Amino acid sequence: MVWENTQGDQLVAKNRHNIAKTQLVPYFNLVVKSARGSIVTDVEGKRYIDLLATDSAMNVGHNHPRVITAMKRQIDEFISYDTGYFTNPTTIRLGERLAKLAPNPGHNKVAFGTSGSDATEAMIKFARAYTHRQYIVSFEGAYHGTTYGALSMSACNVDMARGIGPMLPGIIHVPFPNTYHCRPGETEHETAQRAFADFKRPFAEFLPPEETAAVILEPIQGDAGIIVPPREYMEAVDRFCHRHGILIGVDEVNQGLGRTGKLWSYQHFGLHPDLIATAKSLASGLPLSAVIGSATIMDAPGTSAYCFTGGGNPVNAAAALATLDVLHDEHLIEKSAVDGEYAKEKFIQLAQKHPCIGDVRMLGLNGGIEIVKNRQTKERDSLTAAKIIYHAFQKGLIMAKLGGNVLRFQPPLTISRNLIDEALLILDQVIKDVEENQVELPDELRHDGW
Numbered sequence: 001m002v003w004e005n006t007q008g009d010q011l012v013a014k015n016r017h018n019i020a021k022t023q024l025v026p027y028f029n030l031v032v033k034s035a036r037g038s039i040v041t042d043v044e045g046k047r048y049i050d051l052l053a054t055d056s057a058m059n060v061g062h063n064h065p066r067v068i069t070a071m072k073r074q075i076d077e078f079i080s081y082d083t084g085y086f087t088n089p090t091t092i093r094l095g096e097r098l099a100k101l102a103p104n105p106g107h108n109k110v111a112f113g114t115s116g117s118d119a120t121e122a123m124i125k126f127a128r129a130y131t132h133r134q135y136i137v138s139f140e141g142a143y144h145g146t147t148y149g150a151l152s153m154s155a156c157n158v159d160m161a162r163g164i165g166p167m168l169p170g171i172i173h174v175p176f177p178n179t180y181h182c183r184p185g186e187t188e189h190e191t192a193q194r195a196f197a198d199f200k201r202p203f204a205e206f207l208p209p210e211e212t213a214a215v216i217l218e219p220i221q222g223d224a225g226i227i228v229p230p231r232e233y234m235e236a237v238d239r240f241c242h243r244h245g246i247l248i249g250v251d252e253v254n255q256g257l258g259r260t261g262k263l264w265s266y267q268h269f270g271l272h273p274d275l276i277a278t279a280k281s282l283a284s285g286l287p288l289s290a291v292i293g294s295a296t297i298m299d300a301p302g303t304s305a306y307c308f309t310g311g312g313n314p315v316n317a318a319a320a321l322a323t324l325d326v327l328h329d330e331h332l333i334e335k336s337a338v339d340g341e342y343a344k345e346k347f348i349q350l351a352q353k354h355p356c357i358g359d360v361r362m363l364g365l366n367g368g369i370e371i372v373k374n375r376q377t378k379e380r381d382s383l384t385a386a387k388i389i390y391h392a393f394q395k396g397l398i399m400a401k402l403g404g405n406v407l408r409f410q411p412p413l414t415i416s417r418n419l420i421d422e423a424l425l426i427l428d429q430v431i432k433d434v435e436e437n438q439v440e441l442p443d444e445l446r447h448d449g450w
């Protein structure tokens with residue numbers, strides 16, 4: 001980082017002194033002062049266009065007035081009572097609403113937590129308790145969070161696992177199909193077939209299907225780089241699971257709630273999930289998560305196997321109800337689909353000018369822009385990606401990296417076309433500067449990190 005002893009630099013230094021390294025992913029010395037819609041302002045008054053939306057947790061934009069009003073109203077009533085003991089009208093309304101958002105409305109139940117990690121991990125508990133089976137299948141490249149169960153299913157960055165094993169037993173990872181980094185000349189159909197053969201192999205060699213509780217997956221892998229699998233593959237996995245009584249749990253923490261242009265990302269792929277985990281944007285970034293599934297599955301674990309003092313907190317529940325209202329009333333899911341196509345077209349135009357862009361993957365306002373050394377070899381270029389991100393911050397864009405070399409495009413779904421245009425103009429100049437070797441990357445950012 002270039003340290004100039006600004007107010008932001010001083011605050012970041014203080015933060016690093018006090019906060020454990022494991023909780024920090026350094027990108028830029030940005031200290032947030034305020035945020036509205038798709039604009040973030042730092043402590044020095046510098047304006048940034050937010051293309052990260054606090055990791056897809058701000059689908060309705062920062063500080064949406066309806067979310068703020070709903071929270072204030074609830075705060076005036078009371079802010080917390082353990083909903084396990086004594087519930088309240090706000091949390092009841094949210095439970096009712098969420099239960100209708102999964103397949104088979106009218107037959108579902110909901111369990112509340114406080115983070116995406118606890119929700120994805122809970123799918124292990126619900127699946128094991130219901131099926132009386134122990135094994136869980138997860139995917140290479142997955143990110144499900146950092147509590148032990150969620151971390152045990154994750155497989156996208158070895159740093160997450162280093163020094164803290166052993167992980168939860170009984171979790172088997174299989175490869176996830178990647179239609180960009182496939183074998184040379186392979187068609188999407190061939191990639192799907194090969195990946196499905198990889199998926200089935202453990203079941204023939206060491207993993208009895210009748211002892212497998214669930215397949216848990218991100219229908220679109222987020223942290224691996226917005227990896228969109230072939231529909232054919234997902235349908236084959238879906239059929240296999242249902243034939244063998246294996247539950248399907250989808251992690252919609254990042255990709256859900258309109259991000260991909262549908263309410264849930266699994267709806268792109270003909271999947272029939274038994275469990276859905278959601279968090280992040282559910283309560284506009286406040287600590288609230290939910291698992292939704294059929295009542296018989298959800299009632300399988302014993303009392304307090306998944307239960308939190310703050311789970312379903314009424315202030316967070318009020319924010320979630322308002323967030324769902326905004327998604328609906330402002331047609332943000334449809335907007336995400338339409339504006340995603342618009343942004344995709346713009347990124348493809350950018351790729352025509354800049355050979356370092358190897359692939360543009362976009363479904364809704366949800367993009368992975370893959371940076372490569374060479375379009376033929378598709379060799380990943382993490383250093384160039386890091387320089388682009390760093391310089392983007394300098395020029396007033398908040399952007400992050402995924403999988404080392406993929407630019408992450410996940411603005412609030414409320415972002416205007418004007419701001420998309422402005423952001424893409426800045427990015428064009430940023431990439432040009434990087435290509436012309438005008439960007440010096442601070443040493444501490446020369447790692448393959450996130």
Ligand SMILES: Cc1ncc(COP(=O)(O)O)c(C=O)c1O
Pocket residue numbers: 055114115116117118120143144145146218222223251252253254255279280
């Ligand atoms: C797909 C996915 N699942 C789970 C999580 C974990 O959520 P949290 O950070 O709220 O625990 C994340 C967070 O980035 C995520 O992207």
